[in-house]
Amino acid sequence: MNIPLIDIRKLAELMPMHLTVDRGGAILSRGRTLARVLGNAARLDEAFVFSSSTGQRICFDGLLSQLDGGKRIFLQMRHHRDVVLRGHGVHVSSDLAVLSLGFGICLSPAVQEFALTDSDFAPSDLAMEFLFLHEANRAAMQELSRVNTHLEEARENAQILSITDPLTGLLNRRGFEAEFAKAFAQRARTPFALVHLDLDRFKEINDRFGHAAGDRALVEVASVLASEVRSGDRACRMGGDEFLMLVFTRRPQADARQVCKRIIQRIESLAICPDCAGLSASVGVAVSDAALRPDHHQLFEMADAALYRAKALGRGRVILWEEGAC
């Protein structure tokens, strides 16, 4: 069967990204889209710098020698350096070569540079699908990143809630244990006092005035603790009417004693309800730089023992743990 020769204008329509060149490098026909892109260039080397499939710069004869073997060629536009066409070609006669080119990954810049539209691409070209997918993916990623941000915030909130006492807003036991372990590990650099505070006659308030009054007392006490310690210090409600504090200072014994005395005074002056039985607090203090160098559990027991002694000695007191005394 004889194949009739194809009209060059029809070729330009069918293959909008093709070029026909002669042996001297003159452009004899160009696809519809390349005609827009190339403007008036009459010769291939006026429009492009050539590279081989390995990215080596080559001359026009070098380019011709790459054809027919299925090798890729790269044509960088001289006047639009960020656009590199890729393609391949065949010799259709000893004098003529046909190149079939595409924008490859330079599609987006080329579309911008030359204001290309849907009608500039052959329907068989995947350019439109590529642009669509590129944009759709960006939209999907944006939605997913919205979700991620949301989940991250939710996680942070959940973490804060998990270490917060819901009634008073102080740290809860879990939060305190983490802070205490951290503080204990750095006690050589930053000494601190561990303060164990227990309210006196809290049960009476609960029994006589109800749990709402009891809760109010706990909230008031918590705000006293929070306002008496410095911002780096930590206050915690362990549960019931039991509180713990970490007071970081160079002079833990003296400073903790002073802070705790002020706290007891303020707690004693709280007016929780009319004719309330006077609320007070007992405090035991243990200091991190004790010569004994106990482990952090021992330190906790020392503060607890001091608290027990404070209670036994008649409430409303601050007792420092001392070797042999508690």
Next chain:
Amino acid sequence: MHGLVNRCIEAFLRGSYGGALWERIAARANVDPGGFLTWGESPDRITHALVIASARRLDKSVPELLEDIGAWLSGQEQIRRLLRFGGANFEEFVESLHEMPGRIRLVVPDLELPSLSVASDGAGNYCIIADIYQPGFMRVLAGMLRGMADDYGALAIISAARDRIDLHIALPDYASKRRFELAPMRVRP
């Protein structure tokens, strides 16, 4: 139903009527007022409850509400742009509708939508039919077509029934088209 469908209803309500109204409807429909996050499959009854609660609250019929959602979708810049890839003018867009479910699958593979076929009499009359009946889908599509007709500046008469859409393009160039470049210049952050 795919999670994105619920998310779309949420975004429509928040965007068109504000967060407070969304939260009231969410409470009525028994869904988290924080909104939908995951793209997983959720029971259809959640979507149905949301649609019914929204229609009631906004004093619209369900078909009206769904068409509004479709029109709103086509007005979201990112989605509008994706839809505009469907054709250079409104006729082309309508004729390429049969490619749309495939394009959507390319991006969100598990979003199952009916296949569409478009029949034309060559005189600007089209009939759009889905291969399977998915409640409400054709109403949303009709609203979206209305929005896109505006976008392309075409005057079209669109009537939706539960399982088909009849569409007549009266004037393809009735008003000016909104701009659309294939690759818009990015504003660098």
